[in-house]
Every structure is written in C-alpha cells, then in structure tokens.
Amino acid sequence: MIRIFSIVCSCAGRDGATARFSDMAAGMITERAAETGETVEYECITADTVNLSFCRSCNNCFNKGGCPLDNVDDMAKIKEKLISADVIFFCSPVYIGTMSGFAKSLMDRITYYSHRFEFAGKTAVVLVTTSNNHGNATVNDIKKMLQFMGASVAYAGCAYRNGGEPNIYLPDQMAPELYRLAESVLESLNSPEKYIEKWQEQSFMYRNKMNKVAKKFSEIVGIQLTDEMRVCIERGHGNYKTLTDYVLSMKSGEKE
Ligand SMILES: Cc1cc2nc3c(=O)[nH]c(=O)nc-3n(C[C@H](O)[C@H](O)[C@H](O)COP(=O)(O)O)c2cc1C
Structure with a gap:
C-alpha cells in the first residue's frame, strides 16, 4: 500500500x-497504481483545520531535538504523518508572489529536518495554485526546501485559475500533467535515487564532513554533540559516500 499524506497550506x-x-493528483496516482494491483491510502489536511504556531527561534530542534511548541499546537500530529508517509504532497497557493504564510511557518518548524536529511528516501510532490503569476518561483522555493530535507521530489508543478496553463478547472488541460505526475511518483517509489539532484549530494557530503569533525572534537574536549549531529551519526550517514548510497541502503533494508 502506498501512503500519501497531503498538507494543503490554504485556509480555503x-x-x-x-x-x-x-485530490486530482491523488486520484490519478490511485488509478495508475491500481493497474499493477497496488492500493493507495490518501490523507489530506488543510490549513483551516490546523493550529500552527510560529517558530520562536529557540534553536531547541537543532540542539536538543524536538520543539517545545509541539506540545501546544498540532505540529506533533503533522510531523508524525509526514514521517510515516511514503509520499508527501506539499501544497500551497501563491500569496503575493510566494508560498502562503502557513506554508512558510510549517517549513520554519521543520527546518531542522534539513540538517538530518529526515526525508531521505521519501518521495515528495509540490503542488501550487495561483491566479496568474509567480507559480514557478513558488514551486521552486518549496521544491528546494524539501530537497534540502533529503526528499526525492518526483514532481513539482503549478496549476492556474486564470492566466496560465494548465487551468485547474479544465480537465483536458490537467490530464496530461496529472498523468506525468503519477508516472514520476510511481517511478520514484521504486527508484527514489533517480530524483536526487547533484546539489543534494554536495549538501549531504558537507554535513557528513562537519559531523565527523564535530565528533572528533567532542571526544577530545568532552563536550556534547548537538542532537542533529547525534542523529546523523547514529543513522550512519557518514558511512555513505553519497545520499544516493544512503537512500539505496534504506531501500535494500526495507526488502530484507
Ligand atoms: C492573500 C492572497 C494573495 C494572492 N496573491 C497572488 C499573487 O501574487 N499572484 C497570483 O497570481 N495570485 C494570487 N492570489 C490568488 C491565489 O494564488 C489563487 O486564487 C489560489 O489558487 C488560491 O488557492 P486556494 O483556493 O487553495 O486558497 C492570491 C490570493 C490571496 C488570497
């Protein structure tokens, strides 16, 4: 079974x-997956049903792991759903040229995932809607953030209400886009390494180098590592030359 979790960052x-x-994207994936006897479980949460606080810049997530605000809002629940999904849909409307405030606040709250490569091996999809403009810039911003967190972004696209194609209300225009999306998602589920970009590799290598130096230093002077460093070391990131190798090892672990 393929578990899709969609977070829709709009109060509409x-x-x-x-x-x-x-919903359209999940529908097409379900249809295509059924052709090979695969089933899909789809859960979608929209911003109007979620209580989300702004990041307070306490740095607890980087240094100690976790966030004190998770106890006062719905973020613990959202994180659990993000972590247990096979496919993450990150969806936002364009508001004044970029992602919605909710989308950015959510990203702020999971920034530390980027230092831990929390989404390594996971397939992600970026879905943006806009009236006329700034669709591509918004798509690219969200895509970069998810890639920074280690995700294999299989599809990232924008649908328009008025001035562009595809128009979200015209099925004929949406169909080819949705088809392409479903094909990429299904391919990424089998081969997530195909959707890892070169710069993600560089980011993985840089972090591993930093963690290695920090570990040595902490052993010499006897200071504690930050939680994000401890997590990466415990997960064995440093044993892999590339993010691709790490992701492939996760996949082979799944099969055993
Ligand atoms: C506060 C606000 C700002 C918006 N800014 C833009 C914009 O800069 N460019 C644009 O083309 N559309 C803009 N829109 C239109 C939305 O991006 C568009 O209607 C989107 O599809 C809304 O998605 P939703 O129905 O899921 O909220 C804006 C809408 C709102 C409410």
Whole structure:
C-alpha cells in the first residue's frame, strides 16, 4: 500500500483550488497504481483545520531535538504523518508572489529536518495554485526546501485559475500533467535515487564532513554533540559516500 499524506497550506480548505489539485493528483496516482494491483491510502489536511504556531527561534530542534511548541499546537500530529508517509504532497497557493504564510511557518518548524536529511528516501510532490503569476518561483522555493530535507521530489508543478496553463478547472488541460505526475511518483517509489539532484549530494557530503569533525572534537574536549549531529551519526550517514548510497541502503533494508 502506498501512503500519501497531503498538507494543503490554504485556509480555503477542501473546497479551495489547492486542495482540488491535491485530490486530482491523488486520484490519478490511485488509478495508475491500481493497474499493477497496488492500493493507495490518501490523507489530506488543510490549513483551516490546523493550529500552527510560529517558530520562536529557540534553536531547541537543532540542539536538543524536538520543539517545545509541539506540545501546544498540532505540529506533533503533522510531523508524525509526514514521517510515516511514503509520499508527501506539499501544497500551497501563491500569496503575493510566494508560498502562503502557513506554508512558510510549517517549513520554519521543520527546518531542522534539513540538517538530518529526515526525508531521505521519501518521495515528495509540490503542488501550487495561483491566479496568474509567480507559480514557478513558488514551486521552486518549496521544491528546494524539501530537497534540502533529503526528499526525492518526483514532481513539482503549478496549476492556474486564470492566466496560465494548465487551468485547474479544465480537465483536458490537467490530464496530461496529472498523468506525468503519477508516472514520476510511481517511478520514484521504486527508484527514489533517480530524483536526487547533484546539489543534494554536495549538501549531504558537507554535513557528513562537519559531523565527523564535530565528533572528533567532542571526544577530545568532552563536550556534547548537538542532537542533529547525534542523529546523523547514529543513522550512519557518514558511512555513505553519497545520499544516493544512503537512500539505496534504506531501500535494500526495507526488502530484507
Ligand atoms: C492573500 C492572497 C494573495 C494572492 N496573491 C497572488 C499573487 O501574487 N499572484 C497570483 O497570481 N495570485 C494570487 N492570489 C490568488 C491565489 O494564488 C489563487 O486564487 C489560489 O489558487 C488560491 O488557492 P486556494 O483556493 O487553495 O486558497 C492570491 C490570493 C490571496 C488570497
């Protein structure tokens, strides 16, 4: 079974254009997966149903792991769903040229995932809607953030309400895009390494180098490592030359 978790960062809710894009994408993946006897479980949460606080810049997530705000809002629940999904949909409308405030606040709260490569081996999809403009810039911003967290971004695209193609309300324009999306997602589930970009490798190698030096230093002077360093070391990131090798080792572990 393929578990898709979609977070729709719009308070227009399930009737909004962005949730509509998410539902259409999940529908096409379900249809294509069924052709090979695979089933899909799809859960979609929209911003209007979530209580989300702003990051307070306490640095607890980097240094000690976890966030004190997880106890006061819905973030613990969202994180659990993100972590247990096979496919993450990150969906946002364009607001004044970029992602919605909710989308950015959510990203702020999981920034530390980027230092831990928390989404390594996971397939991610970016879905953006806009009236007329700034679709591509917004898609690319969100895509970069998810890639920074280690994800294999199989599809990242924008649908338009007015001035561009594909128009979210015109099925004929959406169909080829959705088809391409589903094909990429299904391919990425089998071969996530195909969607790892070169700069993600560089980021992985840089972190590993830093963690190695920090570990040596902490042993010599007897200071504690930050939680994010401890997590990367415990997960054995440093044993792999590339993020691709790490992701492939996760996949082979799954099969055993
Ligand atoms: C506060 C706000 C700002 C917006 N800014 C832009 C914009 O800069 N460019 C644009 O083309 N559309 C803009 N839009 C339109 C939305 O991106 C578009 O209607 C989107 O599909 C809404 O998705 P939703 O129904 O899921 O909320 C804006 C809408 C709102 C409410």
